[in-house]
Amino acid sequence: MTFLNPAVLIGLLAAAIPVIIHLLNLRKLKKIEFSTLAFLKELQKNKIRKIKIKQWLLLVLRVLIILFIVLAFARPALRGLSIAGTTSAAKTTAVLIIDDTFSMSVLSQNGSYFNQAKDFAKKIIEQLKEGDEAALLFLSEKNQRLGLTNDFNSLINELNQKEISYLTPDLNKVITIAAQLVNKSNNFNREIYLITDFQKNILPSTGIKSDLSELLNENIKLYSFSLSDKKVFNIGIDDLKINNQIFEKNKPITFSVTLSNYSEQNVQNGVLSLFLNNKRAAQKSFDIEVGKSVLTDVEALSDATGFIEVTAEVETDDVEFDNKKFSSLFIPDKILTLIISDENSSSRFLKLALQTISDGKIKFNEKNSNQLGGIQLKNYDVVFLCSDNLSHSADRLIQFLKDGGSLVIIPSINADLNRLNDILQKLNIPSAPGFAGKLNDKSLSVQFDKIDFNHPVFRNLFRENDKKNIESPVINYFVKHSTQGKGISIIKLSDGSSFLSEFKTGNGKIFFFNTAFDPGWSNFPIKAIFAPLLVKSVFYLSQKENLQNNLLAGEFISIDLNKIKSPQTKVIRPDGTIDFLNLEPAGQKSIEYKNTNLVGFYKIYSGNEIIDNVAVNHDRTESNLVYADKNDFEKYLEQINFMGNLIYIEKNKNPLEEINQARFGSELWRIFLLIAIILAVAEMSIARNVKKDLEGIKS
Template identity: 25%
Template structure:
């Protein structure tokens, strides 16, 4: 407990006045001769005791009135924790602003960030002179105190939302640390320290599970006044486009392509038109497709677009939702798509070449697609004897189908090819000779060491399973988890791998023995499959598996296609990112220049150099959503690539938390929540001075006076009657 005017406590000495008056004005009894009657004496003694008790009670009540009056005028206050003192004493204040994209939500023609800026500007004017103010937002940076209050107001007026905000907890922790330690060059800090957090209080931002470290830091910062300023809308209404999903980010020429998204509703039911646009070579936006989507309140409704083939090159565009709503930032999603010529694959096997490779090549390049120019791969089939005469660098993938004994020259040739970035697929069968794979050259390339004899399971009770679901080679199988009938395609024989494979076992048998192992070699990749990829094998009539058999053998074709795409590098070239992620644009040999020009969605241009180790352009700053362009070598025949950046779906989650949710965030640390300027002013007064007891004490004075008045009238009336 503390007092605003402690000097007035000396007024409690006035409580002695009733005692003095009582003693001074006490009537002295007169001595009168009266017959000594025993009954009268007893009655007089009882009356005297009763009168003394009444006078003492009235005396105490009058003393209590004076004490309570002095106590109340001293303005006592109570505060559970923190520094209490003069409201006009300087403070060290840190103002934290949530500048995530959600703060662009507009209500009554004002965004939440504009509301926060106006409130903070008013608040700075209320701070005592000589106060220190630090302004922190969701953009990464070093927190510092502003030079003066004017500089703080100017900093607040320039705040903008960012598409790649850091966690609000991290910003608050930085503010707490600044208030606790101060700045090294600043010797003195005001005693009172205050933290203000301006936010729309969305659940996505105020997740108690992510605030454990913050609670610990706040527990160490005793005496810190914490104020949460709610600038959000109680019942937000918004429509948003969800995550944009491309079937593939890199496709081959003359193939159709598709994309999908959904309309997500918060607080309203509506019908909206969703449109797909492509940007042509002249920079003009061409509308390619449209769909009308109706969505219920609090629900989502998906939509999918299938579009026609595109010419070779990089294509960029966007999907937009027509119509206005509270948050415009999530009404548009950008995308980038690479269209390439078919990847060339060199397939080596033993005669008869067609019979041994036809299922494999048909899976990579179906005959119908080849004839119409829509095949993703272009296969050249040769014998193992022709392999040394081929220039492997002309191919994206080299596949060995059921290889036998190979010379060290071939192993060395394949190793150099993989080191330079090529993809090598080795699909074993009955022709394999494990003893010939023990050379240094072979071991340098192979992901594992083969056992001497294959393992046999004639009952057909073994089948393959995806053992590394996160591997990009099998990414397309993830949405189909549980629906792929692998057990319908038994594995009868396979080559075991001794020891632990040097790579990742992507596919295994149901008894967890590796069937398909991948390992990086230099800049390329090597894939080893220990059961045949084609149905025919060198030993003759006994099949090793039934992956190709049956009418429902689509998993086989899908697996071969994914392995081929991975080895060709199509799964590595990510072109669509979330804000804040590092974008890596991989370059081919003919796309290497000294410098590159990066153009951001805002039109800013920067010179960029390639990372020689990754053979890629690495862009670490993706704070703006939209389409980025990378150019080099001039307009004629030069490089023209790009990538896109979008907001994460969580940026559209506008559901709000409440005071109970905030209590879970702050734990045992006291905080004050305010939603208007009057509430802020009241909470600041309570936080700085404490909760004043003056109104309570004045009410108590009135009550004691009333009791004293009633009792005195009753007592004196009784005396007169007596």
């Protein structure tokens, strides 16, 4: 037996009062002479004997009355025994943990696991009484509503409004929060309910260092309720990759889609559909064996420019939440380039190439090096540097590269090696030891030796059979340069030097040609490869690397403030709701947007202009519907040093009956008080009888 108010037990000392009073009042009866009738004396002795017995009985009753009253106020309760009419009297603190991950969307004959979990939670809440308290926690909720409440209607409303989440669950974090809540409570019954399908991925991996033994002590009960009861058919899309690095309108784009069979049956002639901007662009069939994954390549064309939303989708199965995967790409309508040149002869062939075969997609402005300080470089996608006169403006180019811009370095026709090397060193590009060959003299010329045809600038540039038949230009004067492992050599010359190299600085890319675009240096500007290679290079360099194309629900989106041109910045979420962003404090380069609990596309606007479109996806681990058994769960509880009482509630049992049978907390104060009242009535009756007997003797 446990006492919920043990401090009152000190009142048991009051039980000594009747004894003390009895001892103080104890006295001998006065002798009263009667007649010589002997039988009257014998009668007197019998009455006195009965009165003494009744007085001792009164003493016992009075002591018991005080004892039972004190014990009633001390609130005695029984562990492990349910007595009708007493169980609900013990105050209860209940923390309910609901699995809201999308594996709970599985439908069984009793409805979805998630709806069953909500119904079960409602029944537990509805049986709580005045003085009880409760809290709701969800496995994947990042911002849990902490604190206990006795407003049970609000909890039921919260349950009714709750929907399945795409966020990754964190069982250990939620168990820790639940333990903290129940540990703060003074209620007799302290209970945690875990209602889940027990998908194995919710259990943390081994090596958890949490010690919750003090919080989850022997006074805590953990009720475990498993909802899974069927074999699930599920095909999940695990990954969607865009293989192209150059995107052009009406040009092929190749996608790789990874599909996995998480079922116990083979799949034949499944259908994968690919949508671009919500229009079906391609379709392909697939076969997958049980427990296997397949990589499927799909090719499609986009007839639009700007941000393109890519969605891969498979047919409906038992878990629809992983039937789609999202990605985003950008096809430029116009590419803005800047040509920095101090003499027209250094850039004339470059401008001619951009004008003739880019179909107007590439727009360029030309400035000399002295004007670079006043130019807003962030307005351009690619900068062509045909000058080495940058003694005061190199830092601006470095920042342009860090912010994601791209640079093409082309020696001017009057290149100065020292100034050129100074620029290369500031951009962290290896210096050149010198020039090779002679101007306007082909006697010491070199040609192309090795070409990396796998580089994106050569993709779809030639017919497959024409790749090895490129007519090499004759290069008679050039900067003898090598990447020295800091970049890649796209085209190498026969003397081993690099004709075209690629380097990376910050988020930007750099192309370095080792010869000027001038007939005195080489005949490269008049070769057939010249203009296509330059235009393809511009398309490649203008593509910003999408570092946020593999975000999972719950991860933050980084918004580049350099793209913000309007004080009103907003995010349109996948469900159409809008979040307006506060850009304070000033001076930041980016801000984090964290409200990414939905999968799909998050469109970011500066004013009326869309500046980014970020795809957010589900966590693939949630697709694998392998369920944990009791041993798996108990091993986890051992890792966190769970010291409480674990109670499994089977699906075929009445959960409320199971809880009532397992719950300790039958309070006995009503019974004790009733006994005290009965004893008091008996005491009054006996005391009245004793008084009459005493009066009879005295008379």
